[in-house]
Amino acid sequence: MTAAAELTSKEKNNESDDDSFSSSAAEQIENFMINLCNLQNLCVMFETCVADNNNQREVVHSNPLSDAISRHDWQAAIKILKGKPSLAMATSSCDGMIPLHLACDAGAPENVIKMLLKAYPQAAHTKCGEQNRLPIHYHLASEAATPSETIVSLLTDSFPESTRAGDANNQLPIHLACQATKVSCNIFATLLSSFPEGACARDVYGNYPCDYATWNADGITKEIALTALVHNDATQMRRYLQLGGKSFSIFGNPSSARTQRRKRLKDEVTFSILNSYDELHHQ
Numbered sequence: 303m304t305a306a307a308e309l310t311s312k313e314k315n316n317e318s319d320d321d322s323f324s325s326s327a328a329e330q331i332e333n334f335m336i337n338l339c340n341l342q343n344l345c346v347m348f349e350t351c352v353a354d355n356n357n358q359r360e361v362v363h364s365n366p367l368s369d370a371i372s373r374h375d376w377q378a379a380i381k382i383l384k385g386k387p388s389l390a391m392a393t394s395s396c397d398g399m400i401p402l403h404l405a406c407d408a409g410a411p412e413n414v415i416k417m418l419l420k421a422y423p424q425a426a427h428t429k430c431g432e433q434n435r436l437p438i439h440y441h442l443a444s445e446a447a448t449p450s451e452t453i454v455s456l457l458t459d460s461f462p463e464s465t466r467a468g469d470a471n472n473q474l475p476i477h478l479a480c481q482a483t484k485v486s487c488n489i490f491a492t493l494l495s496s497f498p499e500g501a502c503a504r505d506v507y508g509n510y511p512c513d514y515a516t517w518n519a520d521g522i523t524k525e526i527a528l529t530a531l532v533h534n535d536a537t538q539m540r541r542y543l544q545l546g547g548k549s550f551s552i553f554g555n556p557s558s559a560r561t562q563r564r565k566r567l568k569d570e571v572t573f574s575i576l577n578s579y580d581e582l583h584h585q
Contacts, residue, residue: 365389365392365393365401366382366389367379367382367383367386367389367390367392367401368389368392368393368399368401368404370382371401371404371405371408371410371414372404372408374408374409374410374446376410376411376414379401379405379410379414380413380414380417383414383417383418383421384417387417387420387421387422388421389401390402390417390418390421390422390425391421391422391425393430398430398431399430399431400422400425400428400430401418401422401425402415402418402419402422402425402426402437403425403428403430403431403435403436403437403440405418405437406437406438406440406441406444406453406457407440407441407443407444407446408444408446409444409446409447412450412452412453412456415453415456415457416456419456419457419460423460425437426438426457426460426461426464427460427461427464429467429469432470433469433470433471434469434470435469435470436457436461436464436467436469437457437464438454438457438458438461438464438465438467438475439467439469439473439475439478441453441454441457442454442475442478442479442482442485443478443481443482448482448483448484448485449479449482449484449485449486449489451486451488451489451492454489454492454493455492458492458493458496462496465492465493465496465497465500466496466497466500468503468505471505471506471507472503472504472505472506473505474497474500474503474505474511475493475500476490476493476494476497476500476501476503476511477500477503477505477509477511477514479493479511479527480511480512480514480515480518480523480527481514481517481518482523483518483519483520483523484520484522484523485523485526485527486526487526487529487530490526490527490530490531491530494530494531494534498534501531501534511527511531512527512528512531515527515528515531516528
């Protein structure tokens with residue numbers, strides 16, 4: 303073989319080796335990128351990971367969405383949700399609350415609540431915080447804003463059983479609504495139509511919703527609450543609130559429109575509710 307031929311042969315072998323190396327390098331780079339993407343995904347999962355240990359949810363890293371909600375920075379919360387909706391599943395490092403619960407407690411606007419529910423519907427079913435409350439509890443008990451008909455509807459539509467759920471003090475949403483201010487009749491209608499028996503439930507302090515309504519300093523909410531409770535399902539009231547097997551007659555003789563409305567309840571509602579209602583309208 304001539305020197306020229308030998309050189310040509312070596313060049314071909316080198317080209318073959320180069321092609322083999324290039325192919326191998328490309329595969330390695332591709333595998334590296336795949337592994338890098340997997341690692342990034344694991345980091346995201348780690349950042350937003352929520353561990354469930356004996357029903358206590360716990361965050362591994364801080365949650366910027368929760369931080370924005372705590373600051374009442376709704377524009378920032380919306381921006382974060384749009385960019386990374388998975389953060390709606392993560393708890394706050396400071397108090398272990400899910401963003402939806404934080405938002406309900408902080409008086410978030412309706413569009414923020416809608417986005418949170420869309421990103422993580424299961425949050426409406428989840429209790430958390432020291433009071434072991436659902437989002438609807440936090441919304442009705444919030445001191446940051448008055449209860450919203452739309453938000454109450456959103457939460458009850460997402461989890462209809464929420465009206466039956468008690469918190470750590472066995473207070474149902476109806477108990478909290480009776481303690482709040484500027485609560486509309488539609489909110490009471492939503493809560494009581496979903497769970498009429500709620501009007502008959504006592505909390506750990508032995509109080510009915512009507513007790514809290516009676517003590518409510520907001521006169522308008524007090525009247526709306528007591529009226530809603532009086533006009534609640536009489537059958538359920540009879541079943542759950544008979545005292546000593548006795549039903550109570552509505553006092554007063556026929557004449558006023560108020561008495562006639564009461565009589566439509568078949569004279570079978572609790573004395574405590576009627577007494578509060580009667581006192582209210584005789585002031």
